[in-house]
Amino acid sequence: xxxxxxxxxxxxxxxxxxxxxxxxxxxxxxxxxxxxxxxxxxxxxxxxxxxxxxxxxxxxxxxxxxxxxxxxxxxxxxxxxxxxxxxxxxxxxxxxxxxxxxxxxxxxxxxxxxxxxxxxxxxxxxxxxxxxxxxxxxxxxxxxxxxxxxxxxxxxxxxxxxxxxxxxxxxxxxxxxxxxxxxxxxxxxxxxxxxxxxxxxxxxxxxxxxxxxxxxxxxxxxxxxxxxxxxxxxxxxxxxxxxxxxxxxxxxxxxxxxxxxxxxxxxxxxxxxxxxxxxxxxxxxxxxxxxxxxxxxxxxxxxxxxxxxxxxxxxxxxxxxxxxxxxxxxxxxxxxxxxxxxxxxxxxxxxxxxxxxxxxxxxxxxxxxxxxxxxxxxxxxxxxxxxxxxxxxxxxxxxxxxxxxxxxxxxxxxxxxxxxxxxxxxxxxxxxxxxxxxxxxxxxxxxxxxxxxxxxxxxxxxxxxxxxxxxxxxxxxxxxxxxxxxxxxxxxxxxxxxxxxxxxxxxxxxxxxxxxxxxxxxxxxxxxxxxxxxxxxxxxxxxxxxxxxxxxxxxxxxxxxxxxxxxxxxxxxxxxxxxxxxxxxxxxxxxxxxxxxxxxxxxxxxxxxxxxxxxxxxxxxxxxxxxxxxxxxxxxxxxxxxxxxxxxxxxxxxxx
Numbered sequence: 186x187x188x189x190x191x192x193x194x195x196x197x198x199x200x201x202x203x204x205x206x207x208x209x210x211x212x213x214x215x216x217x218x219x220x221x222x223x224x225x226x227x228x229x230x231x232x233x234x235x236x237x238x239x240x241x242x243x244x245x246x247x248x249x250x251x252x253x254x255x256x257x258x259x260x261x262x263x264x265x266x267x268x269x270x271x272x273x274x275x276x277x278x279x280x281x282x283x284x285x286x287x288x289x290x291x292x293x294x295x296x297x298x299x300x301x302x303x304x305x306x307x308x309x310x311x312x313x314x315x316x317x318x319x320x321x322x323x324x325x326x327x328x329x330x331x332x333x334x335x336x337x338x339x340x341x342x343x344x345x346x347x348x349x350x351x352x353x354x355x356x357x358x359x360x361x362x363x364x365x366x367x368x369x370x371x372x373x374x375x376x377x378x379x380x381x382x383x384x385x386x387x388x389x390x391x392x393x394x395x396x397x398x399x400x401x402x403x404x405x406x407x408x409x410x411x412x413x414x415x416x417x418x419x420x421x422x423x424x425x426x427x428x429x430x431x432x433x434x435x436x437x438x439x440x441x442x443x444x445x446x447x448x449x450x451x452x453x454x455x456x457x458x459x460x461x462x463x464x465x466x467x468x469x470x471x472x473x474x475x476x477x478x479x480x481x482x483x484x485x486x487x488x489x490x491x492x493x494x495x496x497x498x499x500x501x502x503x504x505x506x507x508x509x510x511x512x513x514x515x516x517x518x519x520x521x522x523x524x525x526x527x528x529x530x531x532x533x534x535x536x537x538x539x540x541x542x543x544x545x546x547x548x549x550x551x552x553x554x555x556x557x558x559x560x561x562x563x564x565x566x567x568x569x570x571x572x573x574x575x576x577x578x579x580x581x582x583x584x585x586x587x588x589x590x591x592x593x594x595x596x597x598x599x600x601x602x603x604x605x606x607x608x609x610x611x612x613x614x615x616x617x618x619x620x621x622x623x624x625x626x627x628x629x630x631x632x633x634x635x636x637x638x639x640x641x642x643x644x645x646x647x648x649x650x651x652x653x654x655x656x657x658x659x660x661x662x663x664x665x666x667x668x669x670x671x672x673x674x675x676x677x678x679x680x681x682x683x684x685x686x687x688x689x690x691x692x693x694x695x696x697x698x699x700x701x702x703x704x705x706x707x708x709x710x711x712x713x714x715x716x717x718x719x720x721x722x723x724x725x726x727x728x729x730x731x732x733x734x735x736x737x738x739x740x741x742x743x744x745x746x747x748x749x750x751x752x753x754x755x756x757x758x759x760x761x762x763x764x765x766x767x768x769x770x771x772x773x774x775x776x777x778x779x780x781x782x783x784x785x786x787x788x789x790x791x792x793x794x795x796x797x798x799x800x801x802x803x804x805x806x807x808x809x810x811x812x813x814x815x816x817x818x819x820x821x822x823x824x825x826x827x828x829x830x831x832x833x834x835x836x837x838x839x840x841x
Contacts, residue, residue: 268329268561272598280597287594288604290472291334291587293479295605296612298587298635300502300620301628302337305408306346307355308366308579310502310620310628313337315510316578318609320569321602327565330546330557331598334587334605335569339636340401341538341580343408345369347426347671348530352523361518365527368518371574372531377539378567381560389540395652396678397540398644399659403666403674405639407431408632415629416454418446418498428667443498449488450626453481457634471593478631485627486619493622500625505617509610510576517574531580533672535570538582542566545583549592586635654685693729695742697750698768698828705829707768719832721763721839723750728771731779740782743767744789764796764835768828775806780813787818798835800828 253261264271295317303313321335328335345366349355355362380389410431414422419441423434457477464474489496518527543562550557566582573581591601648656658681665674698707699716707724708716725746731739743765751762775783787797802810802824810816816824822838825831 267326269326269599276598276600281600283595283597284600285604287591287596288601289608290475290594291591291601292605292608294475294587294590295334295336296609297478297482297628297631298584299337299609300623301631301635302339302342303579304625304628305339305411305632306337306342306366306579307350307362308346309359309363311505311617312363312366312577312579314609314613315576316573316581318606318613319510319576319578320573320581321606323569323572324565325599325602325606327561327568328546328599328602329561329565330550330583331555332549332553332588332592332596333542333546333583333599333602334591335602336581336584336587336605337579338538338541338582338584339408339632339639340404340541341534341582343404343426344537344671345530345534345580348533349526351670352526361523364516364518365523365530366579367513367516367574367577368524368527369530369534370570370579371517372528373535373538373580374531374567374570374572374574376532376535376567377570378564380539381563381565381567384560389536389543393655393658393682395648395655395659396662396675396682398641398648399662400666400671400675400678401639402641402645402659403663404671405636406667407671408636410435412629412633415500415625416447416450416633417441418443418500418626420500426671427669445496446499446624446626449485449496449499449624450630453485453627454630454633457481457630458637461634461638468593471590475590475594478634481627481630482620482623486623489624490622502620502623502625502628505620507614507617509613510578512575513577514575533675534580535567537675538570538580539563539566541585542582545585545588548585549588553592586638654681654688658682658685687734690729690732691734692738693727693735695728695739695746696726697746698724698726700829700832705827707828718759720760721836722766722832723747723762723764724766724768724828724832726768726771730774731772731782732774732776733778736778736782740786743786747790747795762795763839764798765790766798766800766828766831768800769802769806770800772806773803775809777813780809780815783810784813784815784818796835797823798831799824800831801826 260270296314299313299317300310301313303310303316306312317336324333324335346355349362349365349369353362353365379385407426407428410428411426413419413431413435417435419435419438421434421438421441423430425431425434460474460477464471489499489501518524543557543559546557546562547559570578570580573579594601645656645659648659658678661681662674662678665677667674669677696709696711697718699710699713699718700707701713701715702717707726709726710716710718723746725743727739729735747762747765753759754761783799790797797819799810799819807824810824822835825834
């Protein structure tokens with residue numbers, strides 16, 4: 186039978202032609218294909234609106250405003266754009282107590298990490314503390330994650346330091362370098378906020394998990410090797426970020442190694458790694474690893490201060506200015522030969538920091554049973570970076586290590602960020618002179634401890650087992666970062682990921698389907714031993730939309746399937762093929778090239794006395810088939826709702 190009326194009457198209220206078929210002794214009404222199975226008619230503008238809504242507003246964020254009073258809409262709008270208006274009225278002293286404890290805990294981690302990451306970006310250490318003060322306050326008003334701890338992160342710091350150092354020396358021209366860093370932060374914020382406002386978050390999806398895994402692993406190795414300068418006490422060290430120049434520089438300047446420096450450095454590194462291991466193995470002892478960096482800073486500073494006559498060869502941070510973040514609006518660099526570098530650096534660091542921040546926020550939201558709005562997070566992170574660029578801050582986002590400590594310490598809301606920022610404020614106003622004798626080696630040890638967790642070889646091994654192309658993307662990213670440069674490593678990884686997408690689009694999966702005896706189910710015969718070929722039929726499944734990019738391939742592949750099936754049947758004395766059924770259940774869309782392919786394929790099969798039948802085309806596909814008049818050539822026995830109906834109807838017709 187064709188498409189029967191009691192299963193498709195919801196598609197169309199008008200039926201222009203009917204015909205009678207007899208199937209297995211029952212008389213049923215069949216409708217002409219071109220009159221049914223079509224979605225309700227829509228104008229082109231209406232279709233465009235619906236498509237844009239699906240692409241940019243899949244979660245329909247405006248549905249909460251429907252059927253509300255004007256005052257209620259105002260309240261909902263404030264809660265939508267400023268999440269603080271949602272949780273603040275319900276805030277309590279009990280929540281404050283938890284947030285204060287977690288805020289002080291992450292502050293003990295944020296202060297030494299902020300100083301360390303600023304040096305990783307080749308910026309003055311004080312910039313790291315500035316970046317741990319203003320951005321967390323802004324995020325606490327705009328952010329939707331309860332556990333995201335905001336501040337500088339290793340990856341964004343590394344990328345910024347690498348990209349800017351390629352064109353400007355932070356030693357020879359520190360003022361210009363600082364201007365470019367603030368300008369890159371501004372453009373990172375503009376880019377991030379724009380993605381959120383325009384709801385273009387899918388852009389960052391091009392950095393797949395496999396890509397990020399390889400990138401972060403390679404970056405962690407490079408970052409760790411770069412810290413040999415601080416751990417060994419080397420004065421003249423390469424600014425390059427490739428593994429070979431870094432290792433070469435380490436051994437070329439072996440005469441600069443200081444035994445006092447590397448003995449103290451590796452002792453503190455062993456201490457930090459041990460506490461990190463304890464925190465990972467026993468989550469209840471998270472405070473051990475959280476307090477270890479600040480403890481190391483205090484102890485190492487005291488040691489250098491007390492024994493400075495004997496430890497004078499150990500390099501220290503030196504003088505840091507007290508006071509709040511100075512304004513830096515006048516330092517933004519909007520014209521000149523280096524503007525392009527600032528924009529490029531801002532976009533790259535913006536994408537990386539946005540990806541990390543949203544991933545961390547969603548991870549802890551899932552663990553604690555609440556939802557994080559990705560577009561709100563983009564706007565919050567973007568606006569805080571724009572504001573930060575005007576207040577002497579560089580790129581910040583949510584840190585995984587600090588967020589994990591924040592969650593384990595019992596944080597309930599973003600007030601923990603306010604407490605952390607307040608603690609940094611006290612440090613900036615009162616405690617800066619205490620960092621004068623803090624040795625650089627401890628900052629190097631803190632950075633190594635923080636980034637070593639980014640080397641996730643177990644996940645890489647799982648990629649190899651599950652998806653070889655994902656593993657290739659991971660490996661390409663890893664090798665690109667190590668051997669060439671961080672930006673090139675990212676581009677290589679994105680290129681491999683895009684290639685993987687194109688490969689799936691241009692070479693979609695097709696398979697021969699067989700019937701599982703006793704059921705109406707048809708599955709791939711190469712995967713299911715129970716699936717048996719149906720005599721006189723070859724049933725093919727297409728598992729992708731049919732576009733211009735794959736139409737020719739699909740036609741050639743279908744003809745090859747038919748040829749191979751005929752050869753197999755001839756070798757096994759099977760009956761010849763009479764009909765080719767294409768299961769279009771997974772074909773979600775078709776364009777004009779796809780339609781032309783279907784039309785051409787039908788003609789080619791008719792020349793070989795083979796009938797072509799389509800099974801279960803979706804509403805959009807059916808509409809395109811109808812509008813192109815291709816359905817007219819198929820007649821009443823050319824399109825069916827299921828493969829099983831097509832087999833039953835055609836088999837009965839042949840018997841009759």
